Amino acid sequence: MSDCIFCKIINRELPSTIVYEDDQVLAFRDINPAAPIHVLVIPKRHCANILDPATVEAGLPAALFKAVAQVAAKEGLEERGFRTVVNYGRDAGEAVPHLHLHVIGGRALGWPPG
Numbered sequence: 001m002s003d004c005i006f007c008k009i010i011n012r013e014l015p016s017t018i019v020y021e022d023d024q025v026l027a028f029r030d031i032n033p034a035a036p037i038h039v040l041v042i043p044k045r046h047c048a049n050i051l052d053p054a055t056v057e058a059g060l061p062a063a064l065f066k067a068v069a070q071v072a073a074k075e076g077l078e079e080r081g082f083r084t085v086v087n088y089g090r091d092a093g094e095a096v097p098h099l100h101l102h103v104i105g106g107r108a109l110g111w112p113p114g
């Protein structure tokens, strides 16, 4: 997707701070962090959102969850905890139409979300 900002980050056309990478997934720091640690985990192949059928193809959910675990370990979040969120649509405030899992931690997080 030539006009997708996350595809541009994957292709190194836009800068990012990469935390983890493998053949299917890239994880990088959110530009506007909601907590001391805020990492986005995205598929390298463009998927629009969690309802896009491409999201559940070719082992991608497993690769995304494996990457979340890698990020949690690298960021030292395993003991104190963290939250993983996927926003979809207007009510959730989804802003970027390339599937992304937020990994948020480093402080106590309120529940339920506002």
Ligand code: 5GP
Binding pocket: 005, 014, 016, 028, 029, 030, 031, 032, 033, 040, 086, 087, 093, 094, 095, 096, 097
């Ligand atoms: P959403 O609201 O769609 O679930 O989350 C989109 C996230 O992407 C937001 O937390 C926002 O700060 C982040 N974001 C938007 N543009 C960029 C960017 O160019 N670089 C990085 N690193 N994060 C971005």
Ligand code: ZN
Binding pocket: 001, 004, 005, 006, 007, 008, 046, 047, 097, 098
């Ligand atoms: Zn994309």
